[in-house]
Every structure is written in structure tokens, then in C-alpha cells.
Amino acid sequence: MNLTMLFAATEPVVRLTPQARILAAVLAIAFMLLILDLIRRDKLLERYSIVWFLLGLAMLAGAIFPVLLELLAKALGVRDVTIALFSVTLLVLLALSLNFSVIASRQSKQITRLAQQSAIDGVEEEKPEVESKPD
Amino acid sequence: MPGPCQNRSVKKLVFIPAWNEEKSIEAVISDARAHVPDADVMVVDDGSTDRTAELSRRAGALVASLPFNQGVGAAHQTAYIFALRNSYGICGQLDGDGQHPASEVARLIESVQAGADLAVGSRFSPNATPGHPGYKASFARRLGQRLFSLLVSTSTRQTFTDTTSGMRALNVRAMELFAERYSSEFAEVESLQQAVRAGLNVEEVPVHMLARAHGDSFITPLTSAFYIFKTLIVLLIGQLRPRQVGQ
Numbered sequence: 001m002n003l004t005m006l007f008a009a010t011e012p013v014v015r016l017t018p019q020a021r022i023l024a025a026v027l028a029i030a031f032m033l034l035i036l037d038l039i040r041r042d043k044l045l046e047r048y049s050i051v052w053f054l055l056g057l058a059m060l061a062g063a064i065f066p067v068l069l070e071l072l073a074k075a076l077g078v079r080d081v082t083i084a085l086f087s088v089t090l091l092v093l094l095a096l097s098l099n100f101s102v103i104a105s106r107q108s109k110q111i112t113r114l115a116q117q118s119a120i121d122g123v124e125e126e127k128p129e130v131e132s133k134p135d
Numbered sequence: 136m137p138g139p140c141q142n143r144s145v146k147k148l149v150f151i152p153a154w155n156e157e158k159s160i161e162a163v164i165s166d167a168r169a170h171v172p173d174a175d176v177m178v179v180d181d182g183s184t185d186r187t188a189e190l191s192r193r194a195g196a197l198v199a200s201l202p203f204n205q206g207v208g209a210a211h212q213t214a215y216i217f218a219l220r221n222s223y224g225i226c227g228q229l230d231g232d233g234q235h236p237a238s239e240v241a242r243l244i245e246s247v248q249a250g251a252d253l254a255v256g257s258r259f260s261p262n263a264t265p266g267h268p269g270y271k272a273s274f275a276r277r278l279g280q281r282l283f284s285l286l287v288s289t290s291t292r293q294t295f296t297d298t299t300s301g302m303r304a305l306n307v308r309a310m311e312l313f314a315e316r317y318s319s320e321f322a323e324v325e326s327l328q329q330a331v332r333a334g335l336n337v338e339e340v341p342v343h344m345l346a347r348a349h350g351d352s353f354i355t356p357l358t359s360a361f362y363i364f365k366t367l368i369v370l371l372i373g374q375l376r377p378r379q380v381g382q
Binding site: 112120124 | 202
């Protein structure tokens, strides 16, 4: 086995069909419209929407320019474009859900602090003789 | 106001974390007032849906009500933050279900006055109090306790026999440490590791405890197996955390 064979093996052989590309493009556009609508109706904060919008754009780009997916497959060393697509999608979703767990943890900590603050304020209001240390 | 002896001028707080303990809370408050007469008594009501807060107020305790149930760790931390803000020098804590005699908490407070940063009451200490045969617990519970003790003792290189004990007393140094960060789910176990790693002087004091007067412990065989597993993970991660510095 020589080097040429090694690289030849990574040449993508399975590509997306035109039907699949059209479907992907339509879904990508619908997805981005949904994001815009969610922001418009105050169901989604802008700062959480950007990453989803970028994802929609990437989907659209992949559907319009198949060469991008082929480059991706080559970079990953797989011969099947769809496998490259699934792998990357899976990784992106994994990273996103981890990101949301981090956000949820932070918010849960903030909620606890708020609850504690409100409990302490309640005691001090009720018993003003328990004097607060001025800071 | 400052007395001749430094210890006497220290403001003391005894707090009772309570979640739906209306049956026992009044007795616990009066026990605390009787045995630690120079302390303010506060109930941290962890989102109770029964009359815990109302009965506590009527019994003359301060009441800090969390707006919703946050778990025992958040309740403890509420008291530490309150104590620091209101310049209490020592705080003692006992459970709201009547298992912890306040006379024993008074002994823990003495340990802190004698120099411990954190004093923990142990039911299972080999040096049990004379006259008390020791705490009766089911086999599964004892096994779990043994396992926790082994894990915590190994990770801290200090012997602990009752790692889930909520009967404690602590000084400002320990309160500051826990006000900054305190595990909400694994409060008792993880805080021991946290305190020892921060260089605090943690002392285990043999105490006697009573059987629960009302209600059941939330620990069942299935949840306890899962709890032990989670605690193992938490302790492992605790070993990897950067050390907090106790002032």
C-alpha cells in the first residue's frame, strides 16, 4: 500500500442526491424562519438564538454547495458524505446540549442565591433589632 | 456590651433547617432555647407547605423562609450567610425532626469555643457517650455510613465515623468558607472534605441522637445505592477542585 492509495481511499464516493439537497435547503430556510419568529414573539432571547441561526446557515450552505460537504468528508477521512454530515451534526448537538447544561447550572445557582437573599431579607424585616453589618 | 470573657461576648446562632416539620419543630425550638439560652434560634424553612414557619414564629424563633424547596445544602448556606451578615461568631445547627438533642449541640459549640473551626456530632463514634448505648440504625444504613466514612476518611486522611451528620457547630472561618461555596445535594459529606482541604480544624465529637419522632428518612435502599454512587463521584471531583483558602 502506498501513499497514493491511502489518499485515493478518502475520495468521497457517496454524495447527497439532488432531492436530499433541495429538502435540506427548504428545511434550513424553514428553521431560520422559525428562529426569527421565536425571537419576534419573545420566546427566545437573542443571545441564545445566534448559535441556532448559524446552524441553519451552515445547513443551507451545505445544501447549496455540495463541495463544502465533500471537503468536510475529505478532512475527516471518510468516503461517505452522509457519514461526515451525521458525525459533525452529532458533535455540534453534543456541544450545544452541554452548553445548555452549563447555563442551567448557572441559573440554578443564581436562583438559589436569590431565594436565600429573599429569606434573609424576610428575617431582617421582621426583626429589625437583628442588625445588619454595614458593608 | 462586650463581657470580660471574649467567649461570652460572641453572638451565637442556633439554626434548624426544616422542611415540613410542623409536628416536631416547636419541641426542637424550645429544646434549643433551653440548652443554648444565650443563642438566637432561627428556623430555615426550606419551602415548607405545612405550618412549619407559622409554628416556629409562634415558638419565638427567627424564621428565614426560602420561597421554594432548595435542598438541605441551600438551607444551611442561608443560615451561614445570615450569621455572617449579622456578625454572629458561632453557629450551631440541628435537624428539625427531633433527632438531635440540643444539649449535644451545646457541647459542639463548646468544642468550637475551645478551638475547633467545625465540630461535627457523630452517632457512630467508638468513644460513645457513657450511659448511651449508641444509635440504633438498620443494617443497610450502617453499611452506607461505613462506606461514606471510608471514602471521606480516605480522601481527607482524617477519621470520620458519621459523615452525614447534620448536627454541627462552626465558627466564622468555617461559615465564610461555606457561604462562598456549599454543595446543595451532598452538603454534609462534601463539606467535610471541603473544610479539611481548606485547612480548617475539623473535630468529630461523639454525641447521642434519638430515633426519629415523626416521618421517615427519604433514604430507601434503591435511592441510597444511587446516592452512594453519586457521592463517590462528588468526592472524586472534590479531590480535583482547587483548594479554597480558609482565612
